[in-house]
Amino acid sequence: MVYQSERLRHAYAGRTVLDIARLDVNAGEVLALVGPSGAGKSTLLRLLNFLETPTSGTILYQGRLITGHVPLEIRRQVTTVFQRPxxxxxxxxxxxxxxxxxxxxxxxxxxxxxxxxxxxxxxxxxxxxxxxxxxxxxxxxxxxxxxxPRVLLLDEPTANLDPYNVGMIEEIIRADNAERGTTVILVTHNVFQARRLAQRTGLLLSGKLVELADTATFFNSPADPRTAAFVRGEMVY
Amino acid sequence: MERGCARDIQLNDIARGLEQAIRLILAADPELLGIIFLSLRVTGLALLISTLAGVPIGAGLGLARLRGHGLITAILYTGMGLPPVVVGLFVYLMLSRSGPLGVLGWLFTPSAMVAAQTIISFPLVTGLTMTAVRSVDPALRVQVRSLGATRVQEAWAVLAEARIGVVAAIVAAFGGIISEVGAVMLVGGNIAGRTRVLTTAIVLETRQGEFAFAIALGVILLALAFTANLALLRLQGKL
Known part of the structure; x- marks a missing residue:
């Protein structure tokens, strides 16, 4: 397990933007997190990249509790590709x-x-x-x-890109994951991309993790009606 | 008719001034060289002190999110517009025999001129460096941290991105102090061979009606400012 987080909550100016009861990320997996804008996806990546400290809750990285100051050797195992390079x-x-x-x-x-x-x-x-x-x-x-990196965090890495660039970026991410076993956490609006790349997919809505399942189950037989609606392309908030 | 005559004389003076400027420069006139050398020494030293202190302080202010940074910014921006003659008066009072720093014996020496020009250029270097650092894309800072930069590496990366702005700050300060006359006149006294610099010499020569020599000095002053700007453009990769 790369990450184990419990009761993870983050707030800006008193407003809670993320509130996840539990999230575990397996080593070497590609995990996709989908959801509308403002769902807390990017905030979650910033916490997992140790760029911000959660308001409350715990994050264990490779079994080690992360608090306040994060040692450089741990920070250097995780990196993010942001939407805007x-x-x-x-x-x-x-x-x-x-x-x-x-x-x-x-x-x-x-x-x-x-x-x-x-x-x-x-x-x-x-x-x-x-x-x-x-x-x-x-x-x-x-x-x-x-x-x-041991963990590659991708925050909408192909938003607004043409199919040629999307294909090239997806291919190298897939190859790196297969060759080196890099753990990849992909945040995307694009459900098709999640389906192409991820072994597990989760839906974030209003800062909460609605559902997390293996990608086939997530798309074919979701447990939560909001996931089903999101997968169908309906507006979900 | 008379007016036309006066204009002819002025144009004549300018032409003679330019001719004399070239002649003086080519002949390496010792008096002229002394004035140029002192100007560069005073301004160079003031700029060096301002840069050594102002760039790190400006960078620190640009990087840190201090409480009351609005007040600091307002103070710096006010400092950037300090009238040189007021600075000269302040330094004069400080260094005069009865002033708190009178024991230094700096009044009417190049040291007093350096002090005055440092006070003028320090806010310029600091304020413009701070602005340059603050204008660096905040996303780059986050990205650099995400790539595993230490705090020092992160600060260095931001400063490197702001380098053109920092160089512009130093050049702007150079332009501001090499061309100022009020402060150096007050605290230096324009003493021949001791505290006479380009700007104070121009004032003196003009008052004495020696327009040609004044113009020669003006041309050299302009050439120095032009060279500084050329260097800036070169650093910006625009030349």
Missing amino acids: ALRRATVRENVAYGLRLRGIPLDGAVDEMLGRLGLLPFARQPAHTLSGGEMQRVAVARALLVR
């Missing part, structure tokens, strides 16, 4: 290699290999901010994967 004012290669530089790991052929896998080699020396949205997101994915 935040790139540095530098070349594509420098951006992709940035996580390794932070860790003081010497750059070797791995950078070029990763650039090649995501079709970025032709742009390697180009300033990152001159790329298209899809290319920028591929840079962000390459940068995250190059640090070989």
